[in-house]
Amino acid sequence: MPASVAVPAHDALRCETFTITELADEFALTTRAIRFYEDQGLLAPQRRGTRRLYTPRERVRLKLILRGKRLGMSLAEIAEILDLYAAGKSERSQLEKLLETLSRRRAIIEQQREDIDVVLAEIAALEKDCRKRLKRGAGGA
DNA sequence: GTTCTCACA
DNA sequence: TGTGAGAA
Numbered sequence: 001m002p003a004s005v006a007v008p009a010h011d012a013l014r015c016e017t018f019t020i021t022e023l024a025d026e027f028a029l030t031t032r033a034i035r036f037y038e039d040q041g042l043l044a045p046q047r048r049g050t051r052r053l054y055t056p057r058e059r060v061r062l063k064l065i066l067r068g069k070r071l072g073m074s075l076a077e078i079a080e081i082l083d084l085y086a087a088g089k090s091e092r093s094q095l096e097k098l099l100e101t102l103s104r105r106r107a108i109i110e111q112q113r114e115d116i117d118v119v120l121a122e123i124a125a126l127e128k129d130c131r132k133r134l135k136r137g138a139g140g141a
Numbered sequence: 142g143t144t145c146t147c148a149c150a
Numbered sequence: 151t152g153t154g155a156g157a158a
Contacts, residue, residue, distance in 0.1 A: 030152085030153080032153065033151085033152065040151090074151090
């Protein structure tokens with residue numbers, strides 16, 4: 001159980017780190033997915049031997065990755081913002097990059113809504129036609 | 142349990 | 151954007 005919920009005294013003394021399974025459990029991810037994010041350059045955990053050790057900072061990055069995914073951002077887009085964050089860039093540059101990404105995302109979503117509206121209109125028209133023809137042939141053979 | 146790599150959708 | 155399988 002990660003320290004975000006409760007911090008036992010012994011964990012307060014040790015520099016807290018997380019294993020890949022702890023993070024996977026906490027965020028309902030597979031360990032494979034977490035390693036995949038690392039392959040894509042979104043995470044860079046320390047190692048104890050060959051085992052990955054995640055600091056609270058890496059955990060925060062993972063949270064940000066998940067937030068980006070909820071917004072429909074690509075991993076590449078998420079990586080860009082994360083890089084600014086890690087490089088200690090100004091919050092301003094991060095926010096500007098985020099706005100840029102959100103803008104692109106909004107355009108895509110709005111286009112999809114338009115496309116959906118077009119299909120809904122087609123469906124409505126077809127339904128109307130079907131009902132009309134049913135009524136016309138109501139008593140006939 | 143965790144690592145990596147290759148294949149696959 | 152991930153998953154499955156196999157080997158270490």
